[in-house]
Amino acid sequence: MRPQKVEHKELMEGLLLVLRAKGYDGASLSDLASATGLKKASLYHRFPGGKKQMTEAVLEYVAEWVELNIFAVLINKQEPAPVRLKVALQNIDALYHRGKSICIFRALSTHSGLELFGEQIRGGMEKYIEAFTRLGVDLQMHKKEAHQAALQTLIDIQGALIVSKGLQQQELFGQTLGGIAKRYSAA
Amino acid sequence: MRPQKVEHKELMEGLLLVLRAKGYDGASLSDLASATGLKKASLYHRFPGGKKQMTEAVLEYVAEWVELNIFAVLINKQEPAPVRLKVALQNIDALYHRGKSICIFRALSTHSGLELFGEQIRGGMEKYIEAFTRLGVDLQMHKKEAHQAALQTLIDIQGALIVSKGLQQQELFGQTLGGIAKRYSAA
DNA sequence: GTCTATAGCTAGATAGAC
DNA sequence: GTCTATCTAGCTATAGAC
Numbered sequence: 001m002r003p004q005k006v007e008h009k010e011l012m013e014g015l016l017l018v019l020r021a022k023g024y025d026g027a028s029l030s031d032l033a034s035a036t037g038l039k040k041a042s043l044y045h046r047f048p049g050g051k052k053q054m055t056e057a058v059l060e061y062v063a064e065w066v067e068l069n070i071f072a073v074l075i076n077k078q079e080p081a082p083v084r085l086k087v088a089l090q091n092i093d094a095l096y097h098r099g100k101s102i103c104i105f106r107a108l109s110t111h112s113g114l115e116l117f118g119e120q121i122r123g124g125m126e127k128y129i130e131a132f133t134r135l136g137v138d139l140q141m142h143k144k145e146a147h148q149a150a151l152q153t154l155i156d157i158q159g160a161l162i163v164s165k166g167l168q169q170q171e172l173f174g175q176t177l178g179g180i181a182k183r184y185s186a187a
Numbered sequence: 188m189r190p191q192k193v194e195h196k197e198l199m200e201g202l203l204l205v206l207r208a209k210g211y212d213g214a215s216l217s218d219l220a221s222a223t224g225l226k227k228a229s230l231y232h233r234f235p236g237g238k239k240q241m242t243e244a245v246l247e248y249v250a251e252w253v254e255l256n257i258f259a260v261l262i263n264k265q266e267p268a269p270v271r272l273k274v275a276l277q278n279i280d281a282l283y284h285r286g287k288s289i290c291i292f293r294a295l296s297t298h299s300g301l302e303l304f305g306e307q308i309r310g311g312m313e314k315y316i317e318a319f320t321r322l323g324v325d326l327q328m329h330k331k332e333a334h335q336a337a338l339q340t341l342i343d344i345q346g347a348l349i350v351s352k353g354l355q356q357q358e359l360f361g362q363t364l365g366g367i368a369k370r371y372s373a374a
Numbered sequence: 375g376t377c378t379a380t381a382g383c384t385a386g387a388t389a390g391a392c
Numbered sequence: 393g394t395c396t397a398t399c400t401a402g403c404t405a406t407a408g409a410c
Contacts (some may be wrong), residue, residue: 002375021298023353026212029404042376044405051404107297108348109289111208114352125353151350155363159346162293163338165301166312189393216386228388229394237387377410385402392395 011036011046011062015054020104024055024113052116055108059120062104065095066124071131081138085184087179088131090158099164099173106158126152137186150187153180198223198233199248202241207291211242211300239303242295242332246307249291252282253311258318268325272371276364279344286351286360294343315341326374338374340367 006014008149010139013035018027029051033040047053059183068089074084096103129150136146160176193201201223205214216238219228234240256278261271283290292308295301301308316337323333347363 005376023210023212023297025210026297028402030402040404041378041406042374045375046255053378056227059322072320102296106293106351108354109349110210110213112213118355119351122355125350127379129354151359155343155346157351158347159342162296162333162349163312163342166292166306166308167316172338177255192394215384217384225393226395227386228396231387232393375410377408379407379409380396381406382406383403385408386393386400389397391395391397 006037020102020107023107044149060134066127074131100168107175141187142172193224199245202245207294210294249282250311253314258314261318261322286357290348328374
């Protein structure tokens with residue numbers, strides 16, 4: 001077989017970049033092609049299911065990223081809980097480019113997006129919640145309390161991304177991450 | 188002149204419905220036409236500037252709604268502050284249909300959306316913040332503290348809308364509104 | 375596996391009758 | 393002011409050469 005011009009990870013990063021900035025409807029195949037360095041027809045060779053399949057693959061790629069850089073970090077009992085939290089928040093800060101980027105879950109949360117990818121979005125968010133819930137439990141919270149704190153953490157992150165972009169005050173995102181750390185260290 | 192078939196407010200409500208559900212790129216003129224009851228060409232008669240102008244008009248309409256149902260309510264010194272807060276939160280709950288609807292600011296916060304409507308989005312959010320800041324001051328908060336609480340209120344609302352839809356747990360939005368009320372009554 | 379070329383369609387937008 | 397009919401550009405997707 002002829003070797004792939006662009007490997008999977010690079011492809012995913014290109015697709016992710018466009019999809020989260022423009023959303024599903026706003027991202028054209030021309031956009032996706034030029035972001036990845038492949039031509040439209042080549043994208044169809046990799047993903048016969050078209051844009052829908054490309055988006056599913058990106059969501060899977062993101063799910064793996066979350067699994068590795070948030071979930072695994074937060075439940076790693078080899079490290080003390082405060083250290084785990086610090087690393088996970090640093091990873092989240094990097095994922096969203098310090099508040100400059102949009103969350104892919106949110107970018108796809110439109111009418112058509114939720115119809116097509118609702119299950120994957122829910123799965124990704126639940127993974128987030130579960131990870132922070134386990135952290136809370138390790139920090140001596142009761143399970144219910146830990147779950148509530150995890151929900152609020154996700155709400156803070158998503159809300160701060162929107163508000164900081166809307167107000168054009170991107171330092172707000174960092175402040176919110178700081179607030180999350182503080183809440184957990186008070187426990 | 189021939190009478191208008193659909194009056195301004197009805198028109199705005201129809202456009203708003205589609206734009207916030209599908210976003211700017213996802214909302215086609217056919218969608219907008221059938222949601223308003225006018226044909227495409229008639230929409231262009233009302234808005235010669237096309238979809239961009241329709242969206243600007245909707246954002247203006249929403250800004251007026253916020254002015255009337257949130258800003259004016261929260262700064263109305265004829266009523267005690269806790270009552271004002273309760274009414275404003277009820278209005279917000281209704282605006283987003285108890286968490287089922289998407290915020291128009293967020294729906295338009297994509298790459299192209301922010302380029303086209305960034306100023307109107309920022310203005311709308313600032314109005315929100317200013318209203319809640321004044322409420323906080325009336326509740327004896329220091330100005331800085333009140334501003335911080337207002338920011339967190341907007342973050343909570345936006346974040347809860349995303350997370351409750353993503354997790355398909357719409358009761359989460361109501362709980363968040365309850366949490367906001369609680370935070371202010373503790374002050 | 376990647377490419378050029380193109381099919382078939384729907385998008386946003388306009389012309390002109392009523 | 394609203395409509396039917398239509399234009400052009402761009403879209404998703406495919407065919408077939410290399």
